[in-house]
Amino acid sequence: MDPATAATLGGVAGLALGGCALLAVRWSERAQRAMPAQPEPTLPRGVADVLAVLRESAVVVAGDDSVVKASPAAYAYGIVSGKDLTHPELRHLVRQVRRDGVIRESELELARGPLGPARLTVRARVAPLSAGHLLLLVEDRTQAHRVEEVRRDFVANVSHELKTPIGGLSLLAEAVQDASDDPAAVQRFAARMQVEASRLSHLVQEIVDLSRLQVADTLHPPRLVVVDEVIAEAVDRCRLVASAKDVELAVSGEPQARVFGDRDLLMTALRNLVDNAIAYSGAGTRVSVAVTMHHGLVEVKVTDQGVGISEEEQARIFERFYRVDPARSRSTGGTGLGLAIVKHVSANHGGEVTVWSQPGEGSTFTVRLPAAPGDLVPAIDQPAVGVVASDDVLDPAHQSNAQEARG
Incomplete structure (x- = not known):
């Protein structure tokens, strides 16, 4: 077959194949149009x-x-x-x-x-x-799950913390029994038992205080509180311990500072701060408590000249049962709950607590609370609304003021 004939036959075959393909497409389209449309599944009304x-x-x-x-x-x-x-x-x-x-x-x-x-x-x-x-x-359920984990950890920590003084009391009781014919030993062991019993009582009381703070409804109706009076009582309760360690206590600041809140809880928080400052201060040093007012806030600063806290530890010191130096805390009778209580008391009163510290240069803990309006100052016993729950935050105006105060 010559080339011209082969080319002609190839072209005819290509046209025939293309025509068949076009017919097949047209037939498929007709078949699809002829099929009834399948209805989309419908959802129940509403x-x-x-x-x-x-x-x-x-x-x-x-x-x-x-x-x-x-x-x-x-x-x-x-x-x-x-x-x-x-x-x-x-x-x-x-x-x-x-x-x-x-x-x-x-x-x-x-x-x-x-x-x-x-x-x-x-x-x-x-x-x-x-x-x-x-x-x-x-x-x-992420938040609920996290709360449940915190609750389990809290119960476990309480159980662990209670075992130490209870175990110590049990051992000391056995020692007293074995040394019944040695009056000097009995007196020594009895004195140690008193220390452990006091530590146990302190721990249980702080657990009760912290548990009470978890529920905002347990707060007494908030009243006007004179901050100077609260500080005076808190410092007075710490003077004996400070004197025994040769630590000077100094109070200064504005005498007219007043806030709305629970006087007993505020006193407990400030006493914890002063106790903590004394416990971590050396002999011959000074712990100062200063009160200032500005930007609608009352600030109470507790400053010591103690060992200080590293930056890494500062983020955790307000956690329950957390101790910067566990060995030192046990020797000073610390429970690891004092600063957690301060944090919750501050939050329950619409405020906050912050810390500044450098290792070897001491620490300053600052409690900031919304100041009572000036026109209500004379009515010291007047009930008022103003305390918020621990999970609440300051309103935008107070947040701005607090930031300026930190500024």
């Missing part, structure tokens, strides 16, 4: 409206695991991305319910995002909603 107002993350999932509808919270918490459930744990739970139709509920830990180790603790519940649809409800 479901979309309910999802829009739920605080929980709510998701309606179709039979192929695609998301049909989701509440705003589901997107905010990263439960849904586009048309997909983000977490494989949730997809697995959905498939289990689809397989057997049994409602399931489970507590899960989910990644908070694609990066980092942060986790969400959630309670997920999956139930059949309609033909081909499942409803997934996800409740964020």
